[in-house]
Amino acid sequence: MAKRVVIVGGGAAGMQTALELKSRGIEPVIVERDIELGGKARGWHKLFPSFTPAGDIMRPLADRIRAERIRCFYGQEVTAISSDGVMLRSGERMPADAVVIATGFTLFDAHRKQEYGYGLYDNVITSVDLERMMNSGKVLLADGSEPRRIAILHCVGSRDEKVCQKHCSKVCCITGVKQAIELKEMFPTADVFNFYMDIRMFGPGYEELYREAQQRYNVHFVRGRISEAAETINKRIQIKAEDTLTGRPLKMTVDMLVLLVGMSANYENEALASTAGLSLAPNGYFKANDSFLGVVRSEREGIFFAGAATAPKSLADTLAEAALTASMVDEYLKNRYNEK
Amino acid sequence: MRNLNFGYGISRPRAIDMDNNDLRKSNAIIHEMPELQACIGCGSCTASCTAGGITDFNFRKLHTAVRRGEYRGAYEELNKCMLCGKCRLVCPRGINTRAMVMLIKRKLGDY
Amino acid sequence: MRRTSWQEYQKDIASDKYYYARSCIRQNFFPGSERAFLNILGRDLGIDIFDDPLHTSCTGIGYHSDVVPLETIMTVVARQFSLMAEAGYENFISSCITSFGIYNEVLATWKEFPETEERTRKYLKEATGRDLVKPRSIAHTSDIIFHHREAIARKAKHRLVNSHTGEPLRVVEHIGCHYAKIFPKSGIGGSEFPYVLAGMIETWGGDVVDYPERRHCCGFGFRNYLVQANRGSSVANSHKKLESMAPYKPDFIVANCPGCAMFLDKWQYAIAEMEGMTYGADGRGIPVLTYEEMAGLVLGYDPWELGMQMHQVDVEPLLDKLGVEYSPEAKYLGANGKYIGKPADVAVNCFDRRRIYEIKR
Numbered sequence: 013m014a015k016r017v018v019i020v021g022g023g024a025a026g027m028q029t030a031l032e033l034k035s036r037g038i039e040p041v042i043v044e045r046d047i048e049l050g051g052k053a054r055g056w057h058k059l060f061p062s063f064t065p066a067g068d069i070m071r072p073l074a075d076r077i078r079a080e081r082i083r084c085f086y087g088q089e090v091t092a093i094s095s096d097g098v099m100l101r102s103g104e105r106m107p108a109d110a111v112v113i114a115t116g117f118t119l120f121d122a123h124r125k126q127e128y129g130y131g132l133y134d135n136v137i138t139s140v141d142l143e144r145m146m147n148s149g150k151v152l153l154a155d156g157s158e159p160r161r162i163a164i165l166h167c168v169g170s171r172d173e174k175v176c177q178k179h180c181s182k183v184c185c186i187t188g189v190k191q192a193i194e195l196k197e198m199f200p201t202a203d204v205f206n207f208y209m210d211i212r213m214f215g216p217g218y219e220e221l222y223r224e225a226q227q228r229y230n231v232h233f234v235r236g237r238i239s240e241a242a243e244t245i246n247k248r249i250q251i252k253a254e255d256t257l258t259g260r261p262l263k264m265t266v267d268m269l270v271l272l273v274g275m276s277a278n279y280e281n282e283a284l285a286s287t288a289g290l291s292l293a294p295n296g297y298f299k300a301n302d303s304f305l306g307v308v309r310s311e312r313e314g315i316f317f318a319g320a321a322t323a324p325k326s327l328a329d330t331l332a333e334a335a336l337t338a339s340m341v342d343e344y345l346k347n348r349y350n351e352k
Numbered sequence: 353m354r355n356l357n358f359g360y361g362i363s364r365p366r367a368i369d370m371d372n373n374d375l376r377k378s379n380a381i382i383h384e385m386p387e388l389q390a391c392i393g394c395g396s397c398t399a400s401c402t403a404g405g406i407t408d409f410n411f412r413k414l415h416t417a418v419r420r421g422e423y424r425g426a427y428e429e430l431n432k433c434m435l436c437g438k439c440r441l442v443c444p445r446g447i448n449t450r451a452m453v454m455l456i457k458r459k460l461g462d463y
Numbered sequence: 464m465r466r467t468s469w470q471e472y473q474k475d476i477a478s479d480k481y482y483y484a485r486s487c488i489r490q491n492f493f494p495g496s497e498r499a500f501l502n503i504l505g506r507d508l509g510i511d512i513f514d515d516p517l518h519t520s521c522t523g524i525g526y527h528s529d530v531v532p533l534e535t536i537m538t539v540v541a542r543q544f545s546l547m548a549e550a551g552y553e554n555f556i557s558s559c560i561t562s563f564g565i566y567n568e569v570l571a572t573w574k575e576f577p578e579t580e581e582r583t584r585k586y587l588k589e590a591t592g593r594d595l596v597k598p599r600s601i602a603h604t605s606d607i608i609f610h611h612r613e614a615i616a617r618k619a620k621h622r623l624v625n626s627h628t629g630e631p632l633r634v635v636e637h638i639g640c641h642y643a644k645i646f647p648k649s650g651i652g653g654s655e656f657p658y659v660l661a662g663m664i665e666t667w668g669g670d671v672v673d674y675p676e677r678r679h680c681c682g683f684g685f686r687n688y689l690v691q692a693n694r695g696s697s698v699a700n701s702h703k704k705l706e707s708m709a710p711y712k713p714d715f716i717v718a719n720c721p722g723c724a725m726f727l728d729k730w731q732y733a734i735a736e737m738e739g740m741t742y743g744a745d746g747r748g749i750p751v752l753t754y755e756e757m758a759g760l761v762l763g764y765d766p767w768e769l770g771m772q773m774h775q776v777d778v779e780p781l782l783d784k785l786g787v788e789y790s791p792e793a794k795y796l797g798a799n800g801k802y803i804g805k806p807a808d809v810a811v812n813c814f815d816r817r818r819i820y821e822i823k824r
Contacts, residue, residue, distance in 0.1 A: 132468075257393045260366055260417075263367040358737065
């Protein structure tokens with residue numbers, strides 16, 4: 013009989029892991045908290061650095077899950093994890109031969125950076141809001157007009173000890189560059205200013221895209237973090253930053269301020285980890301067994317990780333890692349059961 | 353009318369004012385040589401600068417300020433450049449910094 | 464404005480039995496305000512509040528100007544607390560933002576570095592023979608007015624509306640840096656969107672103006688003002704705020720902090736004389752009130768009893784808008800009915816634009 017693996021989370025990591033396990037003759041079961049598959053990538057407009065529509069990646073994954081008749085439980089929250097199964101909020105126990113934690117991340121709540129006035133000022137939006145606007149085909153100010161001057165702020169809820177987010181969320185820099193280019197394509201005469209602390213272009217094609225944004229699209233990059241945003245009488249946004257490359261404070265008014273929100277560890281990680289006997293990294297993400305050969309293995313036999321449960325990751329990295337997770341799970345099950 | 357001497361005046365704001373700065377010259381410079389926007393602020397130009405070694409000339413800072421519409425004194429400052437071209441050799445983004453010095457001077461001649 | 468975040472920043476404020484610690488500068492600049500506070504609480508609301516003649520300045524201005532050492536100010540603060548305990552009170556309220564910041568800072572320092580508390584206990588004992596007793600609660604006096612704002616509204620004679628048009632008055636609130644920028648949790652509403660004054664304004668019928676430089680410092684800055692050579696930077700900050708709020712045509716400014724109320728008022732005079740610029744709607748300055756004065760007007764107090772003749776910017780246009788009755792002749796009569804003298808006309812109160820232009824030239 014096929015061995016059964018419970019995958020906690022039906023986002024990109026969970027789906028990819030499930031498909032890879034299935035192809036290895038293992039029976040995956042996805043437990044998803046939401047009412048459908050897809051996770052955070054659902055509703056995303058286009059992906060960096062290639063501007064591939066997110067749906068082109070996510071839809072086929074979900075279609076294949078259905079085609080492969082992989083069992084999915086929706087609206088179910090996992091409250092406890094062990095190597096031989098998970099406990100659901102309903103009190104039901106779901107036995108398994110191994111468990112994969114693919115619980116991903118939580119978007120940083122921009123309200124917490126009160127100084128930017130998100131939720132108070134109509135024309136202060138997050139990078140996620142912007143993706144949704146682009147998906148709807150309309151990026152407009154609250155009064156329905158087109159923005160002529162836009163500021164994009166990097167590191168909102170990343171590298172910020174004031175909100176207990178010490179880590180770099182990794183994907184925001186390239187997202188900021190991607191969104192700046194998309195905005196320039198939509199509004200060629202608009203001025204787009206990216207305010208950054210460091211530009212971290214770690215992936216293939218990222219640095220090239222950054223350069224293109226600078227030179228071809230004339231996106232202005234200002235090294236300095238916006239310290240506060242305030243609404244003006246005509247609903248524009250006044251921002252203050254230091255232009256650290258000239259060593260002087262800088263003040264400007266923009267039509268729209270986009271906050272590149274970071275990736276936070278899930279609040280539930282702590283409780284889940286304690287039921288499983290796992291530990292968390294200082295930033296609240298699950299701690300991988302080691303940083304090189306055991307990146308998808310946990311400290312407990314039979315419990316594995318996939319995707320952003322262990323650290324902020326791009327979709328590409330998540331998908332690649334999920335295949336590794338499936339391979340590690342397969343190896344574990346073979347060693348444990350078949351060789352007896 | 354009284355002539356009051358308070359012994360002090362209202363200090364001028366130091367902030368770069370991107371709302372009131374005239375960005376037309378800056379836009380013209382960027383339009384003519386868009387590669388200037390590709391600067392990543394590494395400071396290699398200033399580090400290797402012949403003039404910067406003996407005066408406070410700082411090309412990185414100067415062209416950044418010019419891009420923000422801060423033109424005052426830029427022309428005079430650029431007179432310190434010896435046009436040796438070392439900055440162009442070291443620029444990791446391949447910006448023709450030497451030509452940039454000439455371009456900014458040409459555009460800001462009347463400032 | 465959809466300001467709900469203030470609800471996340473609440474602190475326990477005692478409802479009765481307050482030990483009152485005065486400000487050292489308000490007596491001079493807004494001499495009626497502290498009296499009004501004691502009357503509003505003691506007389507109008509029937510609350511037990513003790514104004515202790517034994518207490519002193521907290522020495523905060525000296526501390527922030529580097530002339531009073533930390534050990535000294537801690538011992539002074541410890542003495543105030545001991546006086547409170549001796550008088551049988553445990554809710555300490557301070558009439559000054561600087562002091563409020565000092566009290567919070569000293570308590571936090573004692574908590575973080577217990578050895579400093581031990582040293583202070585020793586110094587207090589040696590110097591005064593007293594024992595340190597820490598208060599159960601610390602609040603600023605504006606917190607207290609905020610706490611009782613509904614009770615005040617129920618007794619209101621005037622609301623913060625234009626009595627001619629029925630429109631809410633547009634009010635700029637200024638909180639003062641040391642209210643919540645040092646310890647955001649110690650202020651109602653935190654540091655970015657403080658609600659302490661906004662809550663009073665809204666409860667009493669006014670509209671709060673949120674202008675871009677709302678959070679900016681008034682520029683007092685202690686050393687920045689106390690040294691004449693630095694005053695240009697002090698006035699520049701008030702200037703920046705006034706420039707930013709002017710388009711909203713505020714009817715008045717209400718300030719939380721003694722220094723801010725003074726500087727936002729008096730710098731308007733300096734700016735008008737230096738640059739010929741006034742920021743009110745009709746060539747006059749924008750009146751600056753303390754929250755006690757605002758509460759007093761709402762409760763129907765006489766503006767001259769509130770000490771409003773001591774303002775640099777004339778308050779009469781505001782009184783007219785509010786529909787407050789006052790006697791123009793009584794403005795410059797002191798508490799004993801004696802004439803206290805009338806100041807010369809100045810640009811900030813001048814209705815005649817030509818005069819302003821003349822000065823500017």
